[in-house]
Amino acid sequence: MKITFKLFASLTDYLPANRERGSNRVDIEVPEGASIGEIVAPFQLPQKMVHLVLVNGVFVPPAERATRRLSDGDVLAIWPPIAGG
Numbered sequence: 001m002k003i004t005f006k007l008f009a010s011l012t013d014y015l016p017a018n019r020e021r022g023s024n025r026v027d028i029e030v031p032e033g034a035s036i037g038e039i040v041a042p043f044q045l046p047q048k049m050v051h052l053v054l055v056n057g058v059f060v061p062p063a064e065r066a067t068r069r070l071s072d073g074d075v076l077a078i079w080p081p082i083a084g085g
Contacts, residue, residue: 001032001072005039008079014043030070037066039076052079 006025007015019026030039036053053060054077060068070076 001034001070002027002029003039003070003073004028004075005043006075006077007043007045008077009082011045011049011078011080014045032072033069035066036060036068036070036076039070040078045078049080050078051081053077 004025005015005028008024012024015024015026028039036055040050050065053062053065054075055068055070056075057077
C-alpha cells in the first residue's frame with residue numbers, strides 16, 4: 001500500500017535524498033497494515049525527536065504509536081519538539 005510520510009523542521013534531514021528538492025514529504029510503499037512504528041523504524045529517527053505524530057491530521061498518543069495501523073492513502077506526519085517563546 002502507499003502512504004505519504006511527512007517530516008517537519010529538523011526531521012526533514014532523515015528523509016531520503018532522492019525526494020523532490022525542498023520537499024518535506026515522500027510517498028512510500030509499506031506492507032499492508034503496517035504500524036507507525038514499523039514505518040518510522042527504517043528512517044532511524046531519534047525517539048526523543050518524535051514528538052507530535054498525526055495520521056490524516058489526527059493526533060496519535062505515544063502509547064498507540066507502536067501498534068496504530070495505517071491504511072492505503074494515509075498521511076503520516078511527524079514534528080520534533082519545538083521550543084520558543
